[in-house]
Each structure stands twice: as C-alpha cells, then as structure tokens.
Amino acid sequence: MEKTPKWVDVALIPLLNLLIAFVISGIVVLLIGEDPIKAIKVMVSGALGSPYGWGYTLYYATNFIFTGLAVAVAYHASQFNIGGEGQATLGGLGVALVLLAFPWPHWTIALIAAMAGGAIFGAAWAAIPAYLQAKRGSHIVITTIMFNFIGAAVLNYMLVNVLRPRGSMDPATARFGASTHLPTFHDFPLVGQFFSKSVPANVSFFVAILACYLVWVLIWRTKLGFEIRAFGRSESAARYAGISPVKIVMAAMLISGGLAGLMAINNVMGEAHRLVLNSVEGAGFIGIAVALMGRNHPFGVFLAALLFGFLYQGGGELALETTIPRELITVIQALVILFTGAFDNMLRAPIESFFVARANARKEA
Amino acid sequence: MSTTESNNAGRQATAALATENASDAAEAAHAAATPTGAPAIELKGISKAFGTVQANKDISIRVMPGTIHGIIGENGAGKSTLMSILYGFYKADAGEIWIKGKHTHIPDSQAAISAGIGMVFQHFKLVQNFTVLENIILGAEDGALLRPSLSKARKELKRLAEEYELNVDPDEKIEELSVGHQQRVEILKALYRQADILILDEPTGVLTPAEADHLFRILDFLRKEGKTIILITHKLREIMEITDTVSVMRRGEMTATVKTAETSPEQLAELMVGRKVLLNVDKTPAQPGKTVLEVENLRVKDEDGIERLKGINLEIRAGEILGIAGVAGNGQSELLEILGGFAKGTGHIRINGEEIDLTGKHSDGQSRRRRGISHVPEDRHSLGLILDFAAWENMVFGYHSDPAYQKNRFVMDNAGIVAHTAEAMERFDVRPPIPTLPAKSFSGGNQQKIVLAREIERNPALLLVGQPTRGVDIGAIEFIHKRIIELRDQGAAILLVSVELDEIRALSDRVAVMFDGQVMGIGPVETATQTGMGCLMAGMGGEDVRGMDGWTIAAPEESQ
Incomplete structure (x- = not known):
C-alpha cells in the first residue's frame, strides 16, 4: 500500500479544482459574450494590482479567516457548524454594545474589550444549538441554520427598537467614538504610505493571523484539542477513553462560535464604525467553503480566505469595470465553492489512484 | 489423563458416526414429516471465502418440508454467512441451492422472497415510526395506492393471527411494541409474502423466557401447517426443545447433521466446541x-x-x-x-x-x-484505537491527562510522548517501530500490541x-x-x-x-x-x- 504524496493532497488537488472552476467560469463569461481573459485581468488587477485592491482583499480575507476557523474547529469535533453567519451577527451586537457602553480612552483597550464582547456573544449564540445537540441530540446543522435566522431577527429588533439613536431613520447604532477606531493599513509605519486612507483592511488582520496560530496550538498541541480530535474521529473510542461527549461538543462549539463572533472586530469595529443590518454579508457561509478548501487546517484556512478575499474584491471590480453583471460574480464564487468543496472527491479519487499506481510501478521497477 | 483420552476417542467416534448419519437423519425426518416430495431446501457443496478466511467450506444440507432444522455453532462458525447466501446477500464461491427440488439462483433478497424464503434477522428491519400494517406491506404494495393493499393486509393479518397465535395490533406503531411483538411482525412480514421457508437468526437472543416460549408455540403451529423452519442459535436447550434435525457448524464446516431425538446436549456441545x-x-x-x-x-x-x-x-x-x-x-x-x-x-x-x-x-x-483499572477492549478498531491517529497519539489515548504527558499548563509534551512511544514500541516489539505512523497502517497484531503496551505499562x-x-x-x-x-x-x-x-x-x-x-x-x-x-x-x-x-x-x- 502506497500513499499519495502529501503535496498532491494539500496543493495539487485544490489547485486543479480551482483551475476547473475558473475554466468553467470562463466558459460562462464567454457565453454571455464577454472576454474571459479580460475578465480575469480586471479581477487580478482590481484585487491584487494595487495597494487599494489589496486593502480590500485583505479586509475580506480577515472576515473569512475568522469564519473559516470557526467551521474548522467545530469540524474537528465532527460538528458541522453552519451557524457562523448568526454567530458573527451576534458577535457584531456584542462588539457594538461594548463599544457604545463606555468612552474607551484608546483603541488597544477598546479592541481587547470588543474582542471579549464579540467572542462571548458569538459563543453564547453557538451554545444553545451545542447544548441541544449534546444533551438532546437535535441535529446541529438544523439548529445552527435556524439560529442564523433568529440571529438576523434579533439584530433587526435591537437596531430598530433599542440601539437606534433617537431621531435617526437608519436601523443602525450610533457611530463608535473616534478613539475606538482601529488603525488601518494606512496608519501603519513603512507600508502606510502605499495605502490610501479609505482602505478598510486594519489591525484585525493580524488578530486573525494570531487566531490561526492559536487554533493550530489548540487543535494539535493541547489536551482539549487532542480530545476534540479523538471525539471527532471516533465517538465510540472517545467514550472508551472517558472523554465526555457533552464536554467536547460544548467546548468545540463555544470556541467555534467565539471565533465567528470575533469577526465583528473587523467589519463592525474596524470598518463600519457602527453596527448596521446584515453587517456579516454572507461571510459566515463563505467560512464553510474556506474551511472545506483549507482542509480544516488553520494554514489552509488562511490561504483559502485570501483566495476568497480575492474573489470577493475582484468580483466587485469586475462589476464596476465591465458589463458583466454582478450576479455572475456570485456564479463564479459558487463554482469555486462547488469544485473546491463539494466536488473535491471527484478529482481526488482518480488523482490518488494515479499516484498510488505510479509509486507501486516505481517500487516494482 | 487416560480417562480423558479414552473419552476423547469415544467422542471422536460419535462425531464420525454422527456425520455419517447426517443424510440418514434427514431422510428419516423427511419420512416422518411428509411422505412425498423433494426437500424444501437443499444446499450442495456451498463454499464462501472472505479474503483468506474460509467462512463456509463445502457445506451440504437437506431440510425436509414441515420440519424445524436447527443450526448450532459458536460465533464465527459460519452460520450467518450460510444463511446470508441463502437469502441472496452473498454470492457463494461454489455450490448449488435447490429449493423444492428446483435448482435456484438467488442473486438478491427479492429472488429469495419469490422462492418462498423469509428471513427474521437478529436485528429487526422495521421502520420504527410506521404502523405494523404499514411495515407488513412495505415493499409488497400492490399498485400505487396504499389503501387497497392496507385493507388486504389487514384481512390477511387477521387470518394469520388466528391461525398461528400471531397476535399484534395492526395499527400500533413499531416503536410502541415490545421486542417480542416486533419479532412477530417480522414473522408476519415473511408469511404475508407467502414464505414457506422461514429462517430465524438467533431469535431468542432478545426475548424474555415467556416470549421465547410463545415464539416456540408459533413455530410449532407453523411446522404443523407444513412450513419449513431453519433456526440458527447457540442455545442447546432450544435445539433440543423444538427442532427435528440439527446441524453443527464449526469453523466454516458442517461437522455433523443428526436427528435431534437421537442426540444429546452433551454430544452437541462437544461437536460445537470441538x-x-x-x-x-x-x-x-x-x-x-x-x-x-x-x-x-x-x-x-x-x-x-x-x-x-x-x-x-x-x-x-x-x-x-x-x-x-x-x-x-x-x-x-x-x-x-x-x-x-x-x-x-x-x-x-x-x-x-x-x-x-x-x-x-x-x-x-x-x-x-x-x-x-486498565482496559484492553474487545474491539480495537472502534474502541481501543483511533485509526487515523498516529501511534504516539494512540499510545497515550485515555491517559492523555496524565501530568507526565504535559509540557506545561497549556500544551502537551508531544516530543516527550513520541520518545516514550518509541521506547514502548521497542519493548512490545511493535513493527514497524515508527511512532508517527497512523494506527491504521499497522497489522492487527501490531495494533493490538500498541493497545496492550499502553494498558499494561500503566501497571x-x-x-x-x-x-x-x-x-x-x-x-x-x-x-x-x-x-x-x-x-x-x-x-x-x-x-x-x-x-x-x-x-x-x-x-x-x-x-x-x-x-x-x-x-x-x-x-x-x-x-x-x-x-x-x-x-x-x-x-x-x-x-x-x-x-x-x-x-x-x-x-x-x-x-x-
């Protein structure tokens, strides 16, 4: 028995999947009478060709890192957390409440407090489906989906009835104090000169990278991570070892929800400077694709988040620069998700058998 | 010692005699039950191998109509494999199946059902939130509309209930029924499909003694009606109580077929255990x-x-x-x-x-x-090991909270565990002694040594x-x-x-x-x-x- 080389598994197959997705997207572009080569040029230059483009690409990527990590952590405990959207929504609420509650003197303190607020609200939103799964066996996929809707409704209610400043017609909170605004890439020494004032990428990007590292430590270095992975791989063996299923499901989902909630420091605190309706903009769902493509490894999640950040920003540019309708961007993103995520096994089986056959042939020779 | 030896010799003789008697016994049972006709089931030289394991080796039996035939043997003797072949779940490597004197191919369970074979599995195959009636017609509906099938089944069920003491409320949901009643539904399902050969796999395993007694009464009724029953069990008492003939299987072979009346539990036990x-x-x-x-x-x-x-x-x-x-x-x-x-x-x-x-x-x-308390579990694949985990992770599995395996308050001492695993693998001669290899890459014996090393070295x-x-x-x-x-x-x-x-x-x-x-x-x-x-x-x-x-x-x- 030979195994496929690791690079095939982690690099070649995702890249091939991506390529197929792009080729099919190109065909679609061709079919509506546009030039696919030009389209890809616009996307690349729009997302990566300028500091401005990078500023947006990294901003989106930051969102996707948090939600991707959220899905990945839950996945290691074999829990499919589809509720990143709702958890990030509630995280936004937590961040907003923290930032509005107190005139924070400096953004560093405000950031720490906002992170706590976002994580706690996100974790709390994940806690209810987690408890129902752990104790009552209600399927977590169903409950987390439902909690996305409830979360949106809660946010709606809070913005319209509770947090809306008197006299405002806009269902949004008041602006946060200027002292809580996070430094953007424009404010950084050395690189700051390249980025314009308007780029949204901010210090949260580095928090996201730190989160990647910490998740890696958690999953592969700590006792809790060991138990989460053991439970995720074999529930029966975990029971034999005396690992409590309730504890693991709760722990993994709380961490997962907390990570999704943390996303709010980027979009709510870092960019919008207030909480608006639908502030998450589907990042919770893209997190699923990011985790799938990143094979639930923090480094893979980081790379996949960059890719989806590129798609998001490049897609936006495409709609601006060409007559390709904005809806087509969604089609391209969907194709990428389809091929890197859902169709992953389609290529995997033949490629793996090819490499296994080659390795066996070599051994015999 | 000498007494054991002579005992042994005597038993071997009995066993040999029993094997020779096999066909005679079947003939005799045949003569007793129905005067004419071919055997209800005849298996000729059935063999089946799974990889290198020979699950069935050249097995032949004849079961006459209107008799109850017991098949007894230890776990892994090949009883269930044989019945799965008969019911079309497995394809035999060699051998023939004859049903009522006709050479029959049974490629799937549909073919088995149409040949008149009904099977009652150890683990029932019933839809828990369907009613009894719905379960009975499931897969045997006539036409697209349910109502005619249901009313037909209701009538039929009533008849069967009266005839065989198979009383079950047709409108009760399966999940509301006791295990004994669920089993009756399985039997009814088979009878509704006009089965006249009924195979029961360890039917009393889940029953209370009273339920088991009732089951045997039902089986007796069925036998009197001319149905043929194959009873798979490891319980000698049941064999002695209800069967007409009995076959003993051991390690994939049919070691003997005897008339129940002419054998004793002791002889069967001997034949079974070997x-x-x-x-x-x-x-x-x-x-x-x-x-x-x-x-x-x-x-x-x-x-x-x-x-x-x-x-x-x-x-x-x-x-x-x-x-x-x-x-x-x-x-x-x-x-x-x-x-x-x-x-x-x-x-x-x-x-x-x-x-x-x-x-x-x-x-x-x-x-x-x-x-x-240390525990080397029965099933190392689903309990003792996490197959995707590396050997070193498995070597501390269950003891991973031990302070000796922690580097500090936050992280585990993975390098230390790998080193410890390398030594333990050396001591327990695990091959290959590579701590980073996933558990699934080791052979069964080496997997077991990993589990054993982990548990024994805790003293x-x-x-x-x-x-x-x-x-x-x-x-x-x-x-x-x-x-x-x-x-x-x-x-x-x-x-x-x-x-x-x-x-x-x-x-x-x-x-x-x-x-x-x-x-x-x-x-x-x-x-x-x-x-x-x-x-x-x-x-x-x-x-x-x-x-x-x-x-x-x-x-x-x-x-x-």
Whole structure:
C-alpha cells in the first residue's frame, strides 16, 4: 500500500479544482459574450494590482479567516457548524454594545474589550444549538441554520427598537467614538504610505493571523484539542477513553462560535464604525467553503480566505469595470465553492489512484 | 489423563458416526414429516471465502418440508454467512441451492422472497415510526395506492393471527411494541409474502423466557401447517426443545447433521466446541494475594431496556487471571463496558475494597483509569484505537491527562510522548517501530500490541482484557499471552474475556462461564472439562458439569 504524496493532497488537488472552476467560469463569461481573459485581468488587477485592491482583499480575507476557523474547529469535533453567519451577527451586537457602553480612552483597550464582547456573544449564540445537540441530540446543522435566522431577527429588533439613536431613520447604532477606531493599513509605519486612507483592511488582520496560530496550538498541541480530535474521529473510542461527549461538543462549539463572533472586530469595529443590518454579508457561509478548501487546517484556512478575499474584491471590480453583471460574480464564487468543496472527491479519487499506481510501478521497477 | 483420552476417542467416534448419519437423519425426518416430495431446501457443496478466511467450506444440507432444522455453532462458525447466501446477500464461491427440488439462483433478497424464503434477522428491519400494517406491506404494495393493499393486509393479518397465535395490533406503531411483538411482525412480514421457508437468526437472543416460549408455540403451529423452519442459535436447550434435525457448524464446516431425538446436549456441545490443540503457554501456578475486584449483583440494561447483565457476582484476587468463557453476546461485552466505565448499571463493584460509581459523573473511563483499572477492549478498531491517529497519539489515548504527558499548563509534551512511544514500541516489539505512523497502517497484531503496551505499562491493579488475540497472527498471540502472564506475576488482577475456549484454558487460573447475562458456573481451570464448559456455555447443567471438581454451578439441570 502506497500513499499519495502529501503535496498532491494539500496543493495539487485544490489547485486543479480551482483551475476547473475558473475554466468553467470562463466558459460562462464567454457565453454571455464577454472576454474571459479580460475578465480575469480586471479581477487580478482590481484585487491584487494595487495597494487599494489589496486593502480590500485583505479586509475580506480577515472576515473569512475568522469564519473559516470557526467551521474548522467545530469540524474537528465532527460538528458541522453552519451557524457562523448568526454567530458573527451576534458577535457584531456584542462588539457594538461594548463599544457604545463606555468612552474607551484608546483603541488597544477598546479592541481587547470588543474582542471579549464579540467572542462571548458569538459563543453564547453557538451554545444553545451545542447544548441541544449534546444533551438532546437535535441535529446541529438544523439548529445552527435556524439560529442564523433568529440571529438576523434579533439584530433587526435591537437596531430598530433599542440601539437606534433617537431621531435617526437608519436601523443602525450610533457611530463608535473616534478613539475606538482601529488603525488601518494606512496608519501603519513603512507600508502606510502605499495605502490610501479609505482602505478598510486594519489591525484585525493580524488578530486573525494570531487566531490561526492559536487554533493550530489548540487543535494539535493541547489536551482539549487532542480530545476534540479523538471525539471527532471516533465517538465510540472517545467514550472508551472517558472523554465526555457533552464536554467536547460544548467546548468545540463555544470556541467555534467565539471565533465567528470575533469577526465583528473587523467589519463592525474596524470598518463600519457602527453596527448596521446584515453587517456579516454572507461571510459566515463563505467560512464553510474556506474551511472545506483549507482542509480544516488553520494554514489552509488562511490561504483559502485570501483566495476568497480575492474573489470577493475582484468580483466587485469586475462589476464596476465591465458589463458583466454582478450576479455572475456570485456564479463564479459558487463554482469555486462547488469544485473546491463539494466536488473535491471527484478529482481526488482518480488523482490518488494515479499516484498510488505510479509509486507501486516505481517500487516494482 | 487416560480417562480423558479414552473419552476423547469415544467422542471422536460419535462425531464420525454422527456425520455419517447426517443424510440418514434427514431422510428419516423427511419420512416422518411428509411422505412425498423433494426437500424444501437443499444446499450442495456451498463454499464462501472472505479474503483468506474460509467462512463456509463445502457445506451440504437437506431440510425436509414441515420440519424445524436447527443450526448450532459458536460465533464465527459460519452460520450467518450460510444463511446470508441463502437469502441472496452473498454470492457463494461454489455450490448449488435447490429449493423444492428446483435448482435456484438467488442473486438478491427479492429472488429469495419469490422462492418462498423469509428471513427474521437478529436485528429487526422495521421502520420504527410506521404502523405494523404499514411495515407488513412495505415493499409488497400492490399498485400505487396504499389503501387497497392496507385493507388486504389487514384481512390477511387477521387470518394469520388466528391461525398461528400471531397476535399484534395492526395499527400500533413499531416503536410502541415490545421486542417480542416486533419479532412477530417480522414473522408476519415473511408469511404475508407467502414464505414457506422461514429462517430465524438467533431469535431468542432478545426475548424474555415467556416470549421465547410463545415464539416456540408459533413455530410449532407453523411446522404443523407444513412450513419449513431453519433456526440458527447457540442455545442447546432450544435445539433440543423444538427442532427435528440439527446441524453443527464449526469453523466454516458442517461437522455433523443428526436427528435431534437421537442426540444429546452433551454430544452437541462437544461437536460445537470441538477439540483443539491446546495453546502452549508457560505459566507457573498463580500466587493469589488479596482480593482486588469484587462484583456483586451487577446489572446492566441496554438502550432498548433489555437486561444484559442479570446479577453478576464474582471476585478476582491479585496475581490471578479469571477467564470469562461464553458464546459472544451473553453479557461479556457489557461486563467489560461497565467495569471500563462506559456503561451504566446497578449493583456493586469494589476495587481493593473501595466502592466504584456505576452511574453519574465518576463512572466514566477517566475515573476508572484513576482507580487503577486498565482496559484492553474487545474491539480495537472502534474502541481501543483511533485509526487515523498516529501511534504516539494512540499510545497515550485515555491517559492523555496524565501530568507526565504535559509540557506545561497549556500544551502537551508531544516530543516527550513520541520518545516514550518509541521506547514502548521497542519493548512490545511493535513493527514497524515508527511512532508517527497512523494506527491504521499497522497489522492487527501490531495494533493490538500498541493497545496492550499502553494498558499494561500503566501497571494497573486490574486489567480488563477482551478478545486479546482476535485477528492477530500466531507469533503475536504468543507474545501477547506472555505479557498478560507477566503482568499477573507482578501481582495484577486480570479479567480475561475470550470466545476462544483454548485461550481461556491456556491463560486463566479460574474460569467463569457466562450465558444469558448470568454466570453459569465458576471454578478452577484444572478441573474444567471441554464438554462441561460447552454445556455451561449453552446454559445447561447436567452430569458433565457436575463432574467438574471445585466448581460452583448456577446453571439449571437439563430439562430433558
């Protein structure tokens, strides 16, 4: 028995999947009478060709890192957390409440407090489906989906009835104090000169990278991570070892929800400077694709988040620069998700058998 | 010794005689039941191999219409494989199936049903939230509309109920029914499909004695109506009570087919268990010390509320191995599970005089390990190992909270564990000795050595061992046995569960035989006879059992 080389598994197959997705997207572009080569040029230059483009690409990527990590952590405990959207929504609420509650003197303190607020609200939103799964066996996929809707409704209610400043017609909170605004890439020494004032990428990007590292430590270095992975791989063996299923499901989902909630420091605190309706903009769902493509490894999640950040920003540019309708961007993103995520096994089986056959042939020779 | 030898010779003669008698017996049964006609089922030279394992080897049987034919044998003897071939789940490598005198091909279960074969599985195949009636017609509906089928089935059900005492409320949902009633639904399903050959696989395993009695009455009615029944079981009492003819299977072969009236439970037990070459284990007599494990009136119920352990009492002293013999499924697994901390129950378990929690927070595997109980589980694939984990991760699995394996308050000492694993693999001769290899890449024997190394090196007060050498090659068997004996000599108490009688005999100092969730007998290994143990494994006392000196017997005297 030979195994496929690791690079095939982690690099070649995702890249091939991506390529197929792009080729099919190109065909679609061709079919509506546009030039696919030009389209890809616009996307690349729009997302990566300028500091401005990078500023947006990294901003989106930051969102996707948090939600991707959220899905990945839950996945290691074999829990499919589809509720990143709702958890990030509630995280936004937590961040907003923290930032509005107190005139924070400096953004560093405000950031720490906002992170706590976002994580706690996100974790709390994940806690209810987690408890129902752990104790009552209600399927977590169903409950987390439902909690996305409830979360949106809660946010709606809070913005319209509770947090809306008197006299405002806009269902949004008041602006946060200027002292809580996070430094953007424009404010950084050395690189700051390249980025314009308007780029949204901010210090949260580095928090996201730190989160990647910490998740890696958690999953592969700590006792809790060991138990989460053991439970995720074999529930029966975990029971034999005396690992409590309730504890693991709760722990993994709380961490997962907390990570999704943390996303709010980027979009709510870092960019919008207030909480608006639908502030998450589907990042919770893209997190699923990011985790799938990143094979639930923090480094893979980081790379996949960059890719989806590129798609998001490049897609936006495409709609601006060409007559390709904005809806087509969604089609391209969907194709990428389809091929890197859902169709992953389609290529995997033949490629793996090819490499296994080659390795066996070599051994015999 | 000489008496054993002569006994042995005598039994071999009996066995040979029995095999020769096989066809005669079938003829006789045939003559008794129906004067004319071909056998209801005839299997000719059926063989089936799974990889290198020969599950069925050249098996031939004839079952006459209107008779009940028993098939008896230990676990893994090949009974279920044979019936799966007959029901179209497996394709035989060689051999022919003749139904009512016609050569029949059975590629799938649909073909089996249309040939008139009905099967009642050990685990029922019923839709829990459908009614009885809906389950009966499921897959046998006439046309697209349900109503006509349902009313037809209702009428038919009424007739069958009257005829065979098969009373079930047709509108009750399956989940509301007792296990015995669910089984009746399975039988009704088969009869509704016009089955006249009924195969029942271990039908009484899930039944209470009263339900079992009722089942046998039903089977008797069915036999009188001319139906043919094949009863697969490991319970000798049932064979003696209801069957006309009986076949014994052992290790994939049909060792004998005899008329039930002309055989005795003792002879069947002998044929079932067989005489195997004793495994050679160097072992000095045990030096038992103080009592380590006391079990008192231990009871365990499974998820369906069926009592799997029905009041177990036993004790094990330090430096002693207690072997639990028995056909699998008689409560041995549940005994290991509750001792290992992943089943709940009632009663008392004491380790070195200290009471252990059987429910609640402190009844889990971690608490058990802290009390000095180590556990080599029966199923290393689903319990003992995480196959995707590397050897080093498996080497601390269950003990991963041990402070020795932590680098600091936050992270585990992975490098230290890898080094520790490399040494342990050396000591236990695990090949290849590569700690980073995933567990699934090792052979069965080496996987088992990883589990064994992990559990034995904790130096437990009590070691639970389930099927230590299942799926393990000969070389590793010897090694594993030696390590278990070594641990005994260091003063550990050991509870060994195995379906291999040879293994029980070779390793144990004392033996307890379990049947139907109870200990049928317990005593020293020296005086245990093969036949006596065979009888106890089938839930019967009797002369052979009484002959075993120093044994405490709980099994009832045989009824015949």
